[in-house]
Amino acid sequence: MFRDLRTAVSSTRRIAAFGLLILALGLGAYVLGTQHQHPRFIQAAGTIFWVVGAYLGIRVFTYVLLDPLLSNRETAVPGFARDLVVFGLYVGAAVLLLHKAGGVNLGAILGTGAIAAAVVGLSLQETLGNLFAGISLHLDEAFRPGDWIEVTGNLRNMAGQETFVGQVETMTWRSVQILTENGDTTVFPNRILAQAVVTNLYAPSGLHRRTLKVTVEPHGPMVDTVAALEQALGGIPHYPHRKPEVVTHSFDMGGVVLELRWWALGWRHGRAANFLAVRLTQTVLNRRGVPLLGPHGATTPRSVPIVLPEGAVPDILERIGLPPDWADELREGIILRRAAPGEAVIRAGDPGGSLFMVMQGGLQVVRVAERTEPYTGLYWEELAELKPGDWFGEGSLLTGAVRSATVVARTPCELVELPKAAFEKCVQRNPQVVDRLVDLMESRSLRMNEAPKAESRREEWLAQIKNWFRL
Structure with missing residues (x-):
């Protein structure tokens, strides 16, 4: 396994190492100073002085000014820009030291630099291509570590196009490391990404x-x-x-x-x-x-019909406080339904006109919540649990109101749906049950831990029910 030296080396060892380095530099400067009669020693001491001074100056500049400025900047990888600046400072310091301590003519360096650049450019064509492509990717800020991206193009220098999807882990001057959903890490050279079509699956809002x-x-x-x-x-x-x-x-x-x-x-x-x-x-x-x-x-569909248990309709009527003699008439109009895990039975905001009762399985009343674990996405937050014998949707059945909540199956379920068409004739024939229907809505409010309704709210329900069933 590779060791991360930033965590493997303790703070005490770091301090001791810097102390030994400073001691060695001081001892070297003392030895060179005592040899003042030798010009070469004097020149070597001056060179060491300027090298150490340039190094310390760059480190202080980076620590005091450069790092704080880049850390506050909204960029894809601040460390990449920092490395480029620091590299330029070191190159500039090296050129000045050659002129100052070595007496090298800067004009000669610049004159022969074109030939050297051409030779280096040809030999490092691949590396330089990745470097400048990396600069372009970082300046564009099209994606950053943590984003999921889709890359389409000639990714392996083979015939045809292919598509790759993964999460950006790190971005360096040479390559971009992408983590797939299978947990594998794929390294793409920057020039490959610069030539491909990249779709950011998280930007701008995800x-x-x-x-x-x-x-x-x-x-x-x-x-x-x-x-x-x-x-x-x-x-x-x-x-x-x-x-x-x-x-x-x-x-x-x-x-x-x-x-x-x-x-x-x-x-x-x-x-x-x-x-x-x-x-x-x-x-x-x-x-x-x-x-x-x-x-x-x-394909050939295969479905097993639901069998309504004997006495199910009278049991439903008894639970919601309605006359048991409605059973024969309602049995003709009720609908038997199944729901698979994860399937929505009703959705908040949708129009509705039926009541549901749970015969088997479990459901949950939910609302949406945004989370980042186990991954960034939308999740259902459970508000209430529905078990066999529970009913829901009575507000839409009795008043025609839109669905007030979303109900999703948690396990395989069997439900009885009582639509308005099967319920309306019974209510019109027995208008005195309206008070019981209001009691049903009040009981639901208490079951959902809602605040007690005022008398004006009850009168409002009465008016809505009468209008809905044309009483």
Whole structure:
């Protein structure tokens, strides 16, 4: 293993090493000073004096002025600019020392420098190419360590283009080290990156749209399929104003191409969302009996129907405090649904008109949160947990209000959905149950630990329910 000398050498050893260095320099200066009768010793002492003075001067200038200025500058790699400045100072000091101590004519140096530069340039063409490409990359500040980038181009001096995705680890004068999602480190010479197309997957804000295309067999209720996919993809963590969407993109292989779109915070979040989108898409299409189309034809959907347990509808009515004699009529209109882990059942802000009850599995009421661990991205923050026997969505069923929260399946779930169409006739025939419906909304407020509602709020609910069901 390589050892990092900055941490392997203790502070005590550093101080001792500098002390010995200063002692050796002082002893050398003393010895040379005692030999004042010899001109060569005097010249050597002067040379050592100017060398040490130039070195200490550059170090003091770097420590006192250069480092503080560059550390406060918003640049990709301040150390790179610092190294260039320090290198220039050392070259300038070396030229002046040759003139001062060695008596070398600067004109002669400049005259022969062109020939020497040509020879050095030809022999170090690769190195100089990386150096100037590195200067260009750092001045552009197109990316910096920590950013995920996508590099497209002729990366290995072979025929054709290829694409590489990874996180920038370090940027030096010669190369850029990129860490892949597999934990491997790839080193790209600067000139390769300078000639390639680089897409910064984090800049400017890290929020970027990702897409996924799937080809399905044409079928009648395409609008319903698109709506079901959009609903399910709501399980991808997203901002309320950046909801996932599904559009009919084009035609291919005799089928319809659906494009799934969502917004991701950073590349790794987009990658994780892509995996979830593929799984949810396959689950929803298979559940709805929609075949996928590919080079070998259409797939065969397989779905096991849900069986409503005996006495489930009376149990639902009993739990929400409604007359048990509604069971026979409601049984005809209720919808049995499944939800896969990570699938959204309802999304905050969407219109709604149904109530859900959990028969099996667990769900969570969530809101989006931005985090950096285990990677930069959007995550669901759990607000409440829903277990078998719990219900949700009554606000939209009873008042027609938009969904107030997002509910995502945590485990495989089976749900009973009670839509307004199945509920409305019973309410119109028994308008006296309106008070019970308001009690249902108040009980939900208490279960969600909300503040008690004032009497005016109850009257407002009564008016909304009567208007919604046309009572």
